[in-house]
Amino acid sequence: MRSKPFLLALILLISASLLFPTPVRADDVDPNSAWGEVVDENGNIRYDNLTDLGVTSEQADWMPSIPFVGDIQAEYHVYMTPSGNTVVLPTATTLLFMAFNPQESGMNMADSQLGNGLGAGLEAPGVLKALLGGYLDTGTLTTMGYASQDQFFSDVVSGQANIWSIWPDGISNFLIDLARGSLADLNLYTMLLLYTPGNCAHVPGGCPPEALALLNQHNPSPTPPPTSQCADPVVTQGRISVTARKLAPNFPLVVGQDPDKRGADAYWEVRVEPTIYTYWVRVPVKDTVCLSSGWQDSDCTTDNGGWGKWSEVVTSWDCEQRSKTYPESVSWATGTASLSSASRAWILGELSLRYPGAYLHHPYFSWTNGAGGFEGSTYVWRLTQTNIQLADPGYFNLSMSGATSGTPISAARSFNQVGGQVDVWLKEIAIIH
Amino acid sequence: MEIRVSRKPLIAVLIAAPLLAASGIAIWQSGWYGKIAALFSPTPAAAQSVASPDAQAVTDAVTTIYTLDYSLPAEQWESSVCAQMTPEGCHVFELLYAPAIRQVVEGDQVQTGCSVQVVKLVTDQGESRVWLLMVTLENPWQGLETPTQQVYAEVSRDPVSGKWLLERVLFEEEAAARYSTPTP
Numbered sequence: 001m002r003s004k005p006f007l008l009a010l011i012l013l014i015s016a017s018l019l020f021p022t023p024v025r026a027d028d029v030d031p032n033s034a035w036g037e038v039v040d041e042n043g044n045i046r047y048d049n050l051t052d053l054g055v056t057s058e059q060a061d062w063m064p065s066i067p068f069v070g071d072i073q074a075e076y077h078v079y080m081t082p083s084g085n086t087v088v089l090p091t092a093t094t095l096l097f098m099a100f101n102p103q104e105s106g107m108n109m110a111d112s113q114l115g116n117g118l119g120a121g122l123e124a125p126g127v128l129k130a131l132l133g134g135y136l137d138t139g140t141l142t143t144m145g146y147a148s149q150d151q152f153f154s155d156v157v158s159g160q161a162n163i164w165s166i167w168p169d170g171i172s173n174f175l176i177d178l179a180r181g182s183l184a185d186l187n188l189y190t191m192l193l194l195y196t197p198g199n200c201a202h203v204p205g206g207c208p209p210e211a212l213a214l215l216n217q218h219n220p221s222p223t224p225p226p227t228s229q230c231a232d233p234v235v236t237q238g239r240i241s242v243t244a245r246k247l248a249p250n251f252p253l254v255v256g257q258d259p260d261k262r263g264a265d266a267y268w269e270v271r272v273e274p275t276i277y278t279y280w281v282r283v284p285v286k287d288t289v290c291l292s293s294g295w296q297d298s299d300c301t302t303d304n305g306g307w308g309k310w311s312e313v314v315t316s317w318d319c320e321q322r323s324k325t326y327p328e329s330v331s332w333a334t335g336t337a338s339l340s341s342a343s344r345a346w347i348l349g350e351l352s353l354r355y356p357g358a359y360l361h362h363p364y365f366s367w368t369n370g371a372g373g374f375e376g377s378t379y380v381w382r383l384t385q386t387n388i389q390l391a392d393p394g395y396f397n398l399s400m401s402g403a404t405s406g407t408p409i410s411a412a413r414s415f416n417q418v419g420g421q422v423d424v425w426l427k428e429i430a431i432i433h
Numbered sequence: 434m435e436i437r438v439s440r441k442p443l444i445a446v447l448i449a450a451p452l453l454a455a456s457g458i459a460i461w462q463s464g465w466y467g468k469i470a471a472l473f474s475p476t477p478a479a480a481q482s483v484a485s486p487d488a489q490a491v492t493d494a495v496t497t498i499y500t501l502d503y504s505l506p507a508e509q510w511e512s513s514v515c516a517q518m519t520p521e522g523c524h525v526f527e528l529l530y531a532p533a534i535r536q537v538v539e540g541d542q543v544q545t546g547c548s549v550q551v552v553k554l555v556t557d558q559g560e561s562r563v564w565l566l567m568v569t570l571e572n573p574w575q576g577l578e579t580p581t582q583q584v585y586a587e588v589s590r591d592p593v594s595g596k597w598l599l600e601r602v603l604f605e606e607e608a609a610a611r612y613s614t615p616t617p
């Protein structure tokens with residue numbers, strides 16, 4: 001009869017071994033294991049037994065960056081096994097950078113790894129050695145102070161050696177061989193990563209919808225995620241506003257009556273606010289639930305009293321609002337001062353009765369010598385005009401017309417708005433009888 | 434031994450020296466010194482771009498890479514870039530670089546040209562060289578921190594034609610590790 005402490009120790013030992021991915025060689029696969037669904041006894045992938053979920057790519061900050069553009073995309077071919085496991089096959093390039101960053105890339109989060117032609121080591125240093133070992137000779141290693149390739153690649157993975165700086169030609173040569181086809185990036189697999197349904201959240205590129213559906217079918221208690229899409233993006237063009245005012249003097253006199261010909265000073269301003277692109281992205285809402293599992297994984301009890309494991313699953317989707325701001329400038333603008341129609345009618349009507357022959361001297365002015373620039377995201381174009389020789393009494397409308405530049409998401413626009421007025425005075429003399 | 438010096442040259446030197454000194458000070462203070470000196474000492478970039486075909490090749494190829502227009506077919510841009518690259522460089526570009534660049538170009542509807550200035554040669558292995566360039570985008574897209582960035586690019590000489598061709602633009606991590614000066 002086994003004692004309880006012995007049983008507990010055995011469970012702890014088995015659990016500890018499951019904390020890290022189990023490396024398996026393709027030619028050493030137990031047909032009854034999870035890999036039995038994926039490869040045959042000769043190490044060939046059983047494509048006829050797998051559901052091809054296609055190639056998926058994701059922006060990953062552990063991939064190297066291109067100037068201006070950012071990280072190159074990580075790319076994987078994803079398959080699903082009949083029992084619902086997800087099998088991920090990274091391209092050779094992606095695998096290389098996964099191995100540089102095994103934790104961040106999720107490589108270490110796989111339930112199991114299957115290597116083909118990788119030699120003994122299937123952890124990150126072993127993968128690097130398999131992919132890059134052929135590019136490194138003993139002399140180079142010795143120069144760098146390493147006694148073996150294993151030691152070198154272990155240091156690279158642990159961050160103690162920077163592969164870019166101490167071995168620049170290796171990466172270049174790897175990429176060149178990739179280009180020459182001696183390393184097939186798509187057709188020949190070097191490593192497969194297997195994720196059980198409960199670990200689906202760690203699948204690089206995200207848990208495939210097919211695996212999610214299967215997960216929810218097996219565990220119907222969480223609310224299935226709605227399939228509805230988020231709203232269409234909305235483009236809101238920025239407001240265009242014109243303001244204008246008289247600066248001086250307080251009471252401008254028609255220049256015909258002013259021996260100093262002072263005229264009036266005026267100011268125009270147009271403000272173009274940025275165009276806002278509002279869009280919504282689907283973000284998963286996750287919950288931790290007890291999903292059925294094998295007894296060795298169990299750390300909870302399912303609703304029906306079976307072995308279970310706490311797992312993070314997507315229960316629904318939210319639409320998260322995001323926005324981008326596109327500043328818009330002014331291509332051209334003209335400030336104008338135009339005698340109002342009421343003032344024109346007054347001069348030609350009532351005033352001409354008292355001063356026969358009264359006429360409109362100069363009822364319209366325009367200027368294009370303003371300038372503009374961005375103040376934050378708003379474009380401001382300004383014009384100041386001094387000593388405007390206003391010869392007609394009345395109210396001059398100060399307007400601004402022009403066109404905007406448009407933005408990458410909206411067309412250019414024209415505008416013509418009145419922003420204020422200038423009052424021009426006439427001295428009248430009355431003879432008292 | 435007695436050294437005889439004629440009086441006339443001595444007087445000429447005594448008159449000319451203060452005059453030369455005064456003109457020198459005047460030129461220095463007026464700022465003309467820099468302009469005159471610049472005429473005789475062209476910038477390294479100008480000198481290199483004129484002198485070396487590899488610098489010209491890297492400038493042209495990188496200019497093509499960062500001349501982006503979302504409205505033009507991606508194949509047109511890729512083939513323009515590849516025409517200036519080695520066959521291997523082209524394949525790596527199509528496999529790794531082009532998808533990432535096109536995603537930004539199409540996502541942000543990018544339309545930009547660029548100017549490329551050669552800064553210096555940083556690695557010379559004879560038939561393969563790495564140049565440091567300063568690239569400025571004319572119409573940078575939203576979210577880009579700066580329109581001007583350093584770009585390291587490798588060119589190699591085609592053994593048959595002798596023509597310099599772009600191998601690839603170095604990754605930022607790679608360039609930082611290989612060429613950044615560590616700061617204390």
